[in-house]
Amino acid sequence: MTSSEEELPLQVPPVPGFRFSGIAGGIKASGGPDLALIAADGAVTAAGVFTRNLLCAAPVVLSRTRVALGRARAVLVNSGNANAATGEAGFTAALRTSAWLAEALGCPVDEVLVASTGVIGVPLPEAPFEAHVGALVDALDEDGGAGFARAILTTDRWPKVAQAQLELRGLSAPVVGIAKGAGMIHPDMATTLAFVVTSAAVSPEQLQRALTRATDETFNRITVDGDTSTNDTILCLASGAPGAARVESEGDEAALETAIRTVLAELSESIVADGEGAEHRVRIVVEGAPSDAGAVDVARTVATSLLVKTALHGCDPNWGRLLAAAGRAGVPFDPAAATVRIGHVVVYDRGQVLDPSDEPRVVAVMRAPSYRIEFDLGAGKGRAHYDTCDLGHAYVTVNADYRT
Amino acid sequence: MTSSEEELPLQVPPVPGFRFSGIAGGIKASGGPDLALIAADGAVTAAGVFTRNLLCAAPVVLSRTRVALGRARAVLVNSGNANAATGEAGFTAALRTSAWLAEALGCPVDEVLVASTGVIGVPLPEAPFEAHVGALVDALDEDGGAGFARAILTTDRWPKVAQAQLELRGLSAPVVGIAKGAGMIHPDMATTLAFVVTSAAVSPEQLQRALTRATDETFNRITVDGDTSTNDTILCLASGAPGAARVESEGDEAALETAIRTVLAELSESIVADGEGAEHRVRIVVEGAPSDAGAVDVARTVATSLLVKTALHGCDPNWGRLLAAAGRAGVPFDPAAATVRIGHVVVYDRGQVLDPSDEPRVVAVMRAPSYRIEFDLGAGKGRAHYDTCDLGHAYVTVNADYRT
Numbered sequence: 001m002t003s004s005e006e007e008l009p010l011q012v013p014p015v016p017g018f019r020f021s022g023i024a025g026g027i028k029a030s031g032g033p034d035l036a037l038i039a040a041d042g043a044v045t046a047a048g049v050f051t052r053n054l055l056c057a058a059p060v061v062l063s064r065t066r067v068a069l070g071r072a073r074a075v076l077v078n079s080g081n082a083n084a085a086t087g088e089a090g091f092t093a094a095l096r097t098s099a100w101l102a103e104a105l106g107c108p109v110d111e112v113l114v115a116s117t118g119v120i121g122v123p124l125p126e127a128p129f130e131a132h133v134g135a136l137v138d139a140l141d142e143d144g145g146a147g148f149a150r151a152i153l154t155t156d157r158w159p160k161v162a163q164a165q166l167e168l169r170g171l172s173a174p175v176v177g178i179a180k181g182a183g184m185i186h187p188d189m190a191t192t193l194a195f196v197v198t199s200a201a202v203s204p205e206q207l208q209r210a211l212t213r214a215t216d217e218t219f220n221r222i223t224v225d226g227d228t229s230t231n232d233t234i235l236c237l238a239s240g241a242p243g244a245a246r247v248e249s250e251g252d253e254a255a256l257e258t259a260i261r262t263v264l265a266e267l268s269e270s271i272v273a274d275g276e277g278a279e280h281r282v283r284i285v286v287e288g289a290p291s292d293a294g295a296v297d298v299a300r301t302v303a304t305s306l307l308v309k310t311a312l313h314g315c316d317p318n319w320g321r322l323l324a325a326a327g328r329a330g331v332p333f334d335p336a337a338a339t340v341r342i343g344h345v346v347v348y349d350r351g352q353v354l355d356p357s358d359e360p361r362v363v364a365v366m367r368a369p370s371y372r373i374e375f376d377l378g379a380g381k382g383r384a385h386y387d388t389c390d391l392g393h394a395y396v397t398v399n400a401d402y403r404t
Numbered sequence: 405m406t407s408s409e410e411e412l413p414l415q416v417p418p419v420p421g422f423r424f425s426g427i428a429g430g431i432k433a434s435g436g437p438d439l440a441l442i443a444a445d446g447a448v449t450a451a452g453v454f455t456r457n458l459l460c461a462a463p464v465v466l467s468r469t470r471v472a473l474g475r476a477r478a479v480l481v482n483s484g485n486a487n488a489a490t491g492e493a494g495f496t497a498a499l500r501t502s503a504w505l506a507e508a509l510g511c512p513v514d515e516v517l518v519a520s521t522g523v524i525g526v527p528l529p530e531a532p533f534e535a536h537v538g539a540l541v542d543a544l545d546e547d548g549g550a551g552f553a554r555a556i557l558t559t560d561r562w563p564k565v566a567q568a569q570l571e572l573r574g575l576s577a578p579v580v581g582i583a584k585g586a587g588m589i590h591p592d593m594a595t596t597l598a599f600v601v602t603s604a605a606v607s608p609e610q611l612q613r614a615l616t617r618a619t620d621e622t623f624n625r626i627t628v629d630g631d632t633s634t635n636d637t638i639l640c641l642a643s644g645a646p647g648a649a650r651v652e653s654e655g656d657e658a659a660l661e662t663a664i665r666t667v668l669a670e671l672s673e674s675i676v677a678d679g680e681g682a683e684h685r686v687r688i689v690v691e692g693a694p695s696d697a698g699a700v701d702v703a704r705t706v707a708t709s710l711l712v713k714t715a716l717h718g719c720d721p722n723w724g725r726l727l728a729a730a731g732r733a734g735v736p737f738d739p740a741a742a743t744v745r746i747g748h749v750v751v752y753d754r755g756q757v758l759d760p761s762d763e764p765r766v767v768a769v770m771r772a773p774s775y776r777i778e779f780d781l782g783a784g785k786g787r788a789h790y791d792t793c794d795l796g797h798a799y800v801t802v803n804a805d806y807r808t
Contacts, residue, residue, distance in 0.1 A: 054732070085724050085727065087756070230724075230731070328456070328457045336491075353489065353491075396795065
């Protein structure tokens, strides 16, 4: 369940073995909550997936190194400052803030993972951490997930929470995910963070494999503007709480992967829907490609095309732009054998184009907040999808106009 | 000399062996000139470079086949309709219109090349060609280049003409190029066409090699919005007029390539400057890459980044966006060894970032209509550039809002 209705009270179910908190530490000028913590009762299994941008933030460098150990005790998150492109001082700040938390929790410092989101290129203020880390630990509560979810937001329009249940041989384990959007809603805040916790018992290797695979088909298949952040981080912790499902066989691992994928899929859809100034969330589905990898290339090229995204904004059933974008993806197919559907309406069928009298039906589909565009390339069995959103004036306003 | 000043009378120097014309045939609803012709006095050497989009227009398919023969007599161009995504009827129209011209000129039909630009997905009206092809031939004039240059435009803000001189062993030959922009100035008009004529004597193989290489460093290094057209075409004809320079040795070929590159570089710069709603033309220069190909990848990734292009529009010296775009190009370099310069101002120097007090100097640079952004990646000797423009509200307006 994605919490995309702001009006509803935010529900984050407890996960045995974990407590959460979120408080205002004074990093955000607004005074809103900006320090967030997930703490396990002891060291637990950990896995992570990080941005592939060469310019990665200090917390990414630190957490990537530490999560490689396969275990963690806590995740310390701040919003309001990304601690990216901050040079050596940024690494020092990440190290020092994590050390303060380790001291407060009484755990080894390499069991503390960190993540930051907010403006880049500005030194991370350390004083708020030093002053408030005790209060952050004191506020930990097994029902504190909602406070955590709110404290990691920057300019998201709503918090993002999703859950699934892992069931193995009569034992169950909740899988709960909390994320913030890559909304580009404010300049320099191109940051996606997601945290998944489960009470399942699982080895670090299994957890890392399941997380990597689940990410590949979810967070790696969404685009708001094609730019990759310096801070993108997904961390997953598994407590192995007493009585919880235990992941042993390959089949168990597949079930865990499915549960994580369900959670990440809902979070990523919520992130796209919250894309900057976006009015439509559109799933680009590609079938009939020469391979699955080819289908991904075509879907991504269509999903990131500026001409497509502006046409989506204008509710313009411009199959020419859709086909032209597919045609430059570097994947061989014959346009004379391809079909394109917007919602349920065929707009291009192996050379036959949309009858103008059918256009109002397509425009009606495109006015919806969410719909699908489906390609059948007629060139094989490859299949993939990519989620995108429209691009309108609001995008330009927040990304260009703020200085003028 | 690029004709980017609309006020000046358009000068297109004559090229021995060629005549030009441009007339209004009734394809454009505006009634403006929309039929254009270049005719040689007899069959001449021909070469071409075409869009790599799988969805290519009927005239591209036809001209690509015919230019492979290495000779041509004429190029028939229409604006107002791209004859793209028009199915079999589109090929029939391209064949038929070229046959009418061949008859009027008294030449074999396979010596007629065609190019179209304008709206896609709408059948090309054939009647204007049948009715006016005689008048188009009658209007041919060695001083008709300006009329040709105007008749191939769609919504360009100015015609695009450039010239260079080839000098070989005391003999010379003018090289004249005429283009229309990929301005995306009107929806569905993502089409670049360019035509280069010279009086030099050259073999088809030499001409094709010189054109391909010159294109790679000019028209293949510009971006307005990253979308590749269905119609992009560059055709080059060489008449071998009496007394003109003769290309024989490899050194001669290199000189021809340089002349063509000079012409295409000026045309491509004019096209970027005419980018839709663009206020700034920016050259992204990348040095210190592991290879030239890597430098191209970094330059292209920066030049097509939406976050970069919106920052250029806002005159925002956002070195974080510049470095983040470079960092996701898939080319290895160490941000701690890189520097970034906007105009003459260093905005990022191996981890040291722009001092806020220097910001007004950078903003002043970015207010100019044209400037450079230079990366030194500190990772090798690879070097390349890419020309781009800013992206503002005008882009969204013309590409999304026209239906709303």
